[in-house]
Amino acid sequence: MAVIALPLMLGAQTIVSPDKNLSLHFELKTGGIPSYELSYKGKPVIKPSTLGIEIKDGASFTDGFTITDATQSAVDINWDPVMGEEKTIRNNYNELAVTLAQSKNSNRYIRIRFRLFNDGLGFRYEFPKQKNLNYFIIKEEHTEFQLAGDHKIFWHPGDYDTNEYPYTTSKISEIPGLMKKATVNISAQQPIPNPSVQTPSMMKSPDGLYINIHEAALVNYPAMSLNVDAANLKFTSHLVPDAVGNKGYMQTDAQSPWRTIVVSDKATDILASKLILNLNEPTKYKDVSWIKPMKYIGVWWEYFVAGKSTWAYGTENNVKLGDDFTKLTPNGKHGATTEHVKAYIDFAAKNGFDAVLVEGWNIGWEDWIGNWKEEVFDFVTPYPDFDVKALHEYAASKGVKIIMHHETSGAATNYERRLDRAFQFMKDNGYNAVKSGYVGSIIPRGEHHDGQWMVNHYIHVAERAADYQIMVNSHEAVRPTGLNRTYPNWIAQESARGTEFEAMGGLNPEHTTILPFTRLMGGPMDFTPGIFQTDLSYYTGSKQRVNTTLTKQLAYYVTMYSPLQMAADLPENYDRFPDAFQFIKDVAVDWDHTYVLEAEPGDYITIARKAKGKEAWFVGSIADENSRTSTLNFSFLPKGKKYEATIYADAKDASWNQNPQHYEIRKINVTSKTILKQFVAPGGGFAVSIKEFPAAK
Numbered sequence: 001m002a003v004i005a006l007p008l009m010l011g012a013q014t015i016v017s018p019d020k021n022l023s024l025h026f027e028l029k030t031g032g033i034p035s036y037e038l039s040y041k042g043k044p045v046i047k048p049s050t051l052g053i054e055i056k057d058g059a060s061f062t063d064g065f066t067i068t069d070a071t072q073s074a075v076d077i078n079w080d081p082v083m084g085e086e087k088t089i090r091n092n093y094n095e096l097a098v099t100l101a102q103s104k105n106s107n108r109y110i111r112i113r114f115r116l117f118n119d120g121l122g123f124r125y126e127f128p129k130q131k132n133l134n135y136f137i138i139k140e141e142h143t144e145f146q147l148a149g150d151h152k153i154f155w156h157p158g159d160y161d162t163n164e165y166p167y168t169t170s171k172i173s174e175i176p177g178l179m180k181k182a183t184v185n186i187s188a189q190q191p192i193p194n195p196s197v198q199t200p201s202m203m204k205s206p207d208g209l210y211i212n213i214h215e216a217a218l219v220n221y222p223a224m225s226l227n228v229d230a231a232n233l234k235f236t237s238h239l240v241p242d243a244v245g246n247k248g249y250m251q252t253d254a255q256s257p258w259r260t261i262v263v264s265d266k267a268t269d270i271l272a273s274k275l276i277l278n279l280n281e282p283t284k285y286k287d288v289s290w291i292k293p294m295k296y297i298g299v300w301w302e303y304f305v306a307g308k309s310t311w312a313y314g315t316e317n318n319v320k321l322g323d324d325f326t327k328l329t330p331n332g333k334h335g336a337t338t339e340h341v342k343a344y345i346d347f348a349a350k351n352g353f354d355a356v357l358v359e360g361w362n363i364g365w366e367d368w369i370g371n372w373k374e375e376v377f378d379f380v381t382p383y384p385d386f387d388v389k390a391l392h393e394y395a396a397s398k399g400v401k402i403i404m405h406h407e408t409s410g411a412a413t414n415y416e417r418r419l420d421r422a423f424q425f426m427k428d429n430g431y432n433a434v435k436s437g438y439v440g441s442i443i444p445r446g447e448h449h450d451g452q453w454m455v456n457h458y459i460h461v462a463e464r465a466a467d468y469q470i471m472v473n474s475h476e477a478v479r480p481t482g483l484n485r486t487y488p489n490w491i492a493q494e495s496a497r498g499t500e501f502e503a504m505g506g507l508n509p510e511h512t513t514i515l516p517f518t519r520l521m522g523g524p525m526d527f528t529p530g531i532f533q534t535d536l537s538y539y540t541g542s543k544q545r546v547n548t549t550l551t552k553q554l555a556y557y558v559t560m561y562s563p564l565q566m567a568a569d570l571p572e573n574y575d576r577f578p579d580a581f582q583f584i585k586d587v588a589v590d591w592d593h594t595y596v597l598e599a600e601p602g603d604y605i606t607i608a609r610k611a612k613g614k615e616a617w618f619v620g621s622i623a624d625e626n627s628r629t630s631t632l633n634f635s636f637l638p639k640g641k642k643y644e645a646t647i648y649a650d651a652k653d654a655s656w657n658q659n660p661q662h663y664e665i666r667k668i669n670v671t672s673k674t675i676l677k678q679f680v681a682p683g684g685g686f687a688v689s690i691k692e693f694p695a696a697k
Helices: 172-182 267-272 338-351 388-397 412-428 452-467 499-503 511-517 550-559 571-576 578-586
Strands: 003-007 013-016 022-029 033-040 043-050 053-055 066-079 089-102 108-117 120-127 135-141 144-147 152-155 168-171 196-198 201-204 210-216 224-229 234-239 248-251 258-264 294-299 355-358 401-407 433-437 471-475 490-493 564-566 591-600 604-611 616-623 628-633 643-650 663-670 675-680 685-692
Touching: 013 089, 013 108, 022 043, 022 089, 022 108, 022 120, 033 258, 043 258, 135 234, 152 172, 152 196, 168 172, 172 224, 210 267, 258 267, 267 511, 267 591, 294 338, 294 401, 338 355, 338 388, 338 571, 388 401, 401 412, 412 433, 412 452, 452 471, 511 550, 511 591, 511 604, 511 616, 550 578, 550 604, 550 616, 550 643, 550 685, 571 578, 578 643, 578 663, 578 685, 591 628, 604 628, 616 628, 616 675, 643 675, 675 685
Parallel strands: 294 355, 294 564, 355 401, 401 433, 433 471, 471 490
Antiparallel strands: 003 066, 013 022, 022 033, 033 043, 043 144, 053 135, 066 089, 089 108, 108 120, 120 258, 135 248, 144 234, 152 168, 152 201, 196 224, 201 210, 210 258, 224 234, 591 604, 604 616, 616 685, 628 675, 643 663, 643 685
16 A cells, blocks of 8 residues: 655645546635636546535535645555455545635635546545534535536436436437426436436547546435536536435534546446445445345246236235234235245256345235335235245255345335344344335435435445345435445445336337446446346237347346346246356356446447456447447457357347347357457347366367
8 A cells, every 4th residue: 555645835736647647626716715627638527616515504615715734645555345346446546635724704624635546536525523613504515517518418317316217318508408308207206496417427528538427425415416507518516405405414523425527538447437436435344254246036027017916915905014914805916925936946946046036025015105104014024925934944945045125115214113123034034135125205204315314224224234144235225326335235226227117118228328337337236137028018918028139138247237136037938048048047246357348328338257256257248229240359368278158149130129039149269369240239239158168078
């Protein structure tokens, strides 16, 4: 580790990145207003932009500052994540910490800390403990991002309660005119009234710079969206309010999350960036041996396809937790029955899966949604046809875990009251992972999914789960900001428009070529890939379709990073395509190295990864609605060795809407010198499994 502190003359400050490509300039404008600007290889990324925090009922941290201290330091260290895309991550940056005093406003001071990496910038506001600053309420944060041009941007509307909008691609100047169309109807949404976009926000400048704005280490603070000043091509921070309109309640020592700007002239560098992870704190867990990557199947997709099964057990629609659920009228379609789950356990054991997710096992689903009801679930009482003890013993005998499901219906207060009992129930019955859900309006009423109260709730759940050695996969939670480094048992999140929407109107073919540049910048996503029966008219009554080819679904296991990967389709559909299913059985979920080979947001992505601790590599390539030819360079393989590659590719007549199940599988010999030209169908993709060449017998 190298840490070098250098004293500086007070006044305007400039630092450069370790590789000298990025330059940050900080100064105080007239009136003592903090301002920064960022350039990359001489090109402006962020033009002079002001910084500040507006305080309720007091003088704000926006102006009247003088610089009382400024220091630089340099850090270059390596660290190993518990799980991840890389076995070892380098954390290399130059830092500038500027202390700003307000002598005219009660002699208070704050600190703004900048960390400049080779691939971007992180900065945050810090509020040290001091005589004249103890408690304060944030009215708004006024962080500006003055952009250098009318960039192409991949965005969805700013919202306090949902991250599940489809993406719109436009110029920044076009955002206001497209906002109404982009704001589609979603459960429990609260769009920001003025034009705004959520982060991570991905852009491409006219002169070829790729720019991503997000945040890191979102702790005890509301999430940030970006107000859009389309006329002046400027973003400003917009924090999620609470039930009474305040943004954040602070007590010193305190700090904001890091505001992050990842930038490069190569799209592949954006996907390879570990800047957001590096800005998060290392885990404080002393023992992480119980945190394991998982590949799972589940009683889940069948709930979405033509009413095949239901979460609810009874036909009634007005139930209470104290009711005798054995007296309900069975609807005949309940999915989480003992025998049905046993069949899933058998399939998991036969095919080498770690676990089975079971949704709808617990009482309360008859009227769980849309009623803003607090005591909707108790998280410990099964339906009459779900035998917890018998299934625990059966799964254990097969070497399979069952993943618990805790849907809260947005009632976070109810969940917190019952949390320890729920986790103890899991511990007693052999569950080591839980999928939590927050569908619906939040309780406490008036709070939002992405506000400070709920941000703290999600972290509280992760910390309490760790006390019981339980991993958490949260859905409908705030978008991630790299906290999987600090809380590695927070193994994955949804927090975006995932596979379930393929059964609710469909996802555009380009959607998953955007997600890695946006949602996945903050952390792993439980996207739930692996749908083989993509034309849902196969099921009686459905008019939906999954807008991909079958082999694109295979590619997701590599392009959509998560240490928790689901084979989301029905087991019988995998039995129909055993040769393609082999890739899902083989693909790893934890990695030593990742190689981003090709990328263009909204168009295509090709990624190769080396399995953790194994001489095995996997490649995934996906495309938007246009066909293309991928150039696959195998130079990531060790030199001087011969390997066998199994290629799962679209057939020539395949597309997302015509013949999506037409595919070809072939084996070829490859070395580090091999370059392969591979066809990708419209809305398609390909996957490659690589292993050492079989020894001659």
